[in-house]
Amino acid sequence: MSNILEVKNLVKHYGDFQAVKGVSFNIEEGEIFSLLGPNGAGKTTTISMLSTLYTPTSGAATISGHSVTREPMAVRQVIGVVPQDLALYEDLTARENLIFWGQMYDLSGKALTARVDEVLEQIGLTDKANNRVKTYSGGMKRRVNIGVGLLHKPKLLFMDEPTVGIDPQSRRAILDTVKALNKQGMTLLYTTHYMEEAEELSDRVGIIDHGELIAIGTQKELTHQVGESETLVLHVGENDDSEALALALNGVAGVIKAEATDHEVSVICPEAEDVLAGVVTKANERGIKIRSIDIREPNLEAVFLHLTGRALRD
Amino acid sequence: MLKTFLIGIKDVRLAFRDRAALTFMLAAPFVLTLGLGLVTGRFSGNSGSGISDIPVAIVNLDDGQLGQALVDAFNSPELADLTEPTFPSDPEAARRLIDEDQAAAAVIIPAGFTQSIIPQASDFESAQPEVVQIEVYTNPERPTSAGIIKAIVDEFISRVEEGRVGGEVSILQMLVSGRITPEQAEDAGNAMSQRLQDEPMTNEAAITLNSSTADGQAVEFDALAYIAPGMALMFLMYTVSYGGRSILAERTQGTLPRLLVSPTSSAQILGGKIFGIFLTGAAQMLILIGASSLIFQLKWGDPLGVVVLVLAAVFGATGWGMFITATARTTAQVANVGSAMMLIFGALGGSFVSLEQMPVFVQAISKITPNAWALNGFTTLGLGGTLADLGTPITALLIMGASLFAVSVYLFGKKDLAQK
Numbered sequence: 001m002s003n004i005l006e007v008k009n010l011v012k013h014y015g016d017f018q019a020v021k022g023v024s025f026n027i028e029e030g031e032i033f034s035l036l037g038p039n040g041a042g043k044t045t046t047i048s049m050l051s052t053l054y055t056p057t058s059g060a061a062t063i064s065g066h067s068v069t070r071e072p073m074a075v076r077q078v079i080g081v082v083p084q085d086l087a088l089y090e091d092l093t094a095r096e097n098l099i100f101w102g103q104m105y106d107l108s109g110k111a112l113t114a115r116v117d118e119v120l121e122q123i124g125l126t127d128k129a130n131n132r133v134k135t136y137s138g139g140m141k142r143r144v145n146i147g148v149g150l151l152h153k154p155k156l157l158f159m160d161e162p163t164v165g166i167d168p169q170s171r172r173a174i175l176d177t178v179k180a181l182n183k184q185g186m187t188l189l190y191t192t193h194y195m196e197e198a199e200e201l202s203d204r205v206g207i208i209d210h211g212e213l214i215a216i217g218t219q220k221e222l223t224h225q226v227g228e229s230e231t232l233v234l235h236v237g238e239n240d241d242s243e244a245l246a247l248a249l250n251g252v253a254g255v256i257k258a259e260a261t262d263h264e265v266s267v268i269c270p271e272a273e274d275v276l277a278g279v280v281t282k283a284n285e286r287g288i289k290i291r292s293i294d295i296r297e298p299n300l301e302a303v304f305l306h307l308t309g310r311a312l313r314d
Numbered sequence: 315m316l317k318t319f320l321i322g323i324k325d326v327r328l329a330f331r332d333r334a335a336l337t338f339m340l341a342a343p344f345v346l347t348l349g350l351g352l353v354t355g356r357f358s359g360n361s362g363s364g365i366s367d368i369p370v371a372i373v374n375l376d377d378g379q380l381g382q383a384l385v386d387a388f389n390s391p392e393l394a395d396l397t398e399p400t401f402p403s404d405p406e407a408a409r410r411l412i413d414e415d416q417a418a419a420a421v422i423i424p425a426g427f428t429q430s431i432i433p434q435a436s437d438f439e440s441a442q443p444e445v446v447q448i449e450v451y452t453n454p455e456r457p458t459s460a461g462i463i464k465a466i467v468d469e470f471i472s473r474v475e476e477g478r479v480g481g482e483v484s485i486l487q488m489l490v491s492g493r494i495t496p497e498q499a500e501d502a503g504n505a506m507s508q509r510l511q512d513e514p515m516t517n518e519a520a521i522t523l524n525s526s527t528a529d530g531q532a533v534e535f536d537a538l539a540y541i542a543p544g545m546a547l548m549f550l551m552y553t554v555s556y557g558g559r560s561i562l563a564e565r566t567q568g569t570l571p572r573l574l575v576s577p578t579s580s581a582q583i584l585g586g587k588i589f590g591i592f593l594t595g596a597a598q599m600l601i602l603i604g605a606s607s608l609i610f611q612l613k614w615g616d617p618l619g620v621v622v623l624v625l626a627a628v629f630g631a632t633g634w635g636m637f638i639t640a641t642a643r644t645t646a647q648v649a650n651v652g653s654a655m656m657l658i659f660g661a662l663g664g665s666f667v668s669l670e671q672m673p674v675f676v677q678a679i680s681k682i683t684p685n686a687w688a689l690n691g692f693t694t695l696g697l698g699g700t701l702a703d704l705g706t707p708i709t710a711l712l713i714m715g716a717s718l719f720a721v722s723v724y725l726f727g728k729k730d731l732a733q734k
Binding site: 048051052053073076077079081083085086087088089091092096100101103104105106148 | 316317320324327328331332567568569571572573574575576577578579
């Protein structure tokens with residue numbers, strides 16, 4: 001497979017602030033590549049540069065062989081963009097929105113009408129196509145937002161956190177749509193801060209934090225970086241000091257690393273069963289009541305924790 | 315070009331689906347026109363169209379021919395439908411009629427008016443007689459009607475003055491050359507005053523000096539022909555600021571960045587937005603003109619002149635809409651500045667009070683507003699003018715629009731439209 005996207009040392013500064021610090025990666029044709037990182041990591045800025053919206057401070061990127069800085073119009077013909085926030089005309093109907101955006105992608109006449117009908121079918125809004133978007137639920141609006149990005153059958157689709165703030169049912173529908181598009185041959189660059197989505201969808205994942213791409217590879221390759229470690233997640237009471245417990249657990253034999261988040265303490269260790277007794281004892285010594293314990297196999301959350309010392313949701 | 319057109323059409327569609335915007339664009343100017351029409355008595359007369367029977371109080375203290383000539387002018391058949399003169403006994407009684415809103419204006423012809431204009435034989439031997447002036451005491455509650463009365467008196471004085479200067483020069487030359495005696499000069503003056511007296515009666519009434527169409531048909535002055543365009547132009551400024559606001563709103567709501575990552579150039583997008591504002595403004599004006607023609611039987615004048623003037627006015631106004639958008643950072647700033655501009659330009663441009671009744675410096679400032687130029691054009695059309703008479707206002711509006719577009723495009727070039 002050849003690369004549809006090649007990014008080399010992409011940098012974006014806003015004054016003194018460095019939003020993206022020399023990011024490099026490639027995406028092969030036909031794959032789903034996820035950029036996984038917390039809010040403010042630089043995911044949207046990266047997509048904005050690749051989609052020709054922002055000009056990079058330095059570095060280079062090509063899409064289907066076209067430079068994003070020197071040949072923006074050629075790049076725009078190849079890509080589709082589904083922005084993080086809804087970008088629709090709410091006083092127009094779904095059909096009117098799709099027709100307008102199709103026209104902006106040079107579709108017209110019967111081809112446009114047929115394609116709009118296809119997309120409406122694809123996003124499951126054929127029945128409500130003639131209702132104004134402002135009357136839709138959040139999930140339905142998200143689906144129209146995605147539909148706009150699909151109209152011209154782009155080779156490479158950028159999806160910037162398309163599931164933020166929607167109900168589980170709509171999220172499931174969107175994830176299924178992403179998989180279906182990929183099966184049809186579309187290449188996708190998907191950004192998210194939800195580890196589960198990256199794990200479910202991606203052929204490869206790039207982990208981004210503070211504007212730097214700190215790891216890249218398949219899920220297996222990435223989890224291998226933290227060895228065969230497991231993660232013990234301790235759920236503690238609302239009034240318990242999870243920070244103090246994490247600090248104490250870092251001294252327990254067999255614990256690689258312990259980090260506290262909201263009423264949870266994540267403990268990375270080679271074998272959860274080996275450290276379980278010591279962990280419970282430490283909690284009891286500090287008067288902290290453990291409400292429940294989860295044992296997780298190595299995952300991207302653990303990788304992020306391992307690489308940054310912070311949980312993804314921090 | 316096609317995308318520019320499509321973006322413009324989309325904006326018109328959005329504007330006409332926004333109920334709040336529709337209220338300001340169409341309902342408000344229509345209701346205000348109706349209200350002002352009622353206030354000025356436009357709808358209470360039985361003449362169907364045009365101002366009629368303007369109550370005017372006339373006090374003639376002059377014992378000469380010219381005072382009587384002005385009284386006769388108001389009683390002439392030409393002004394019979396337009397004015398309804400009454401003759402109070404003294405100036406105080408006349409002013410009281412105005413203060414009590416029983417008349418639109420009082421015309422007080424002072425004693426010695428004729429003598430101040432036409433010297434008698436004795437005046438050639440003594441000092442020049444004191445110059446006296448006709449007083450027009452106007453009712454601020456009836457600005458249009460009072461303006462018409464003032465225009466009649468101005469026209470009368472203008473004709474008298476032309477005759478006086480010409481006659482005085484001739485008689486003096488003849489006196490100096492010894493061709494006539496002082497007694498003969500007095501006779502000549504009397505004869506001239508008689509001609510001045512007759513002239514307004516035999517010719518058209520002063521107010522209708524310009525009020526005939528190309529084919530010679532008489533046209534009545536209709537107050538609504540001033541009020542309706544004044545209101546429409548004022549709310550046109552709302553429409554153009556609303557349109558300008560939509561550029562920044564699209565940036566905030568993410569549709570502008572989305573357009574910028576489609577195969578559509580920035581020039582096409584900005585051109586489309588400008589075209590959308592222009593189309594919306596033109597549609598608003600033409601709907602208001604159409605509706606007022608149908609409902610109020612208002613005659614706007616030469617249709618070709620109206621259409622070209624509307625397009626020029628919208629062009630000039632769109633320039634202002636783009637300018638305030640290019641200088642603002644947020645939609646709220648555009649909305650606030652736009653509302654202020656609508657009212658200030660409305661006042662300066664003569665939407666509320668005729669520019670002719672404003673101080674000279676206000677008239678000078680009003681030239682920066684599309685309202686003043688366009689209203690000037692609509693008044694010309696309302697009084698029977700044609701497209702050929704609109705050269706100055708149309709040129710001014712086009713220059714205004716083009717200049718503001720140039721500045722706006724420069725300012726937009728420095729703006730980062732991609733950033734939310």
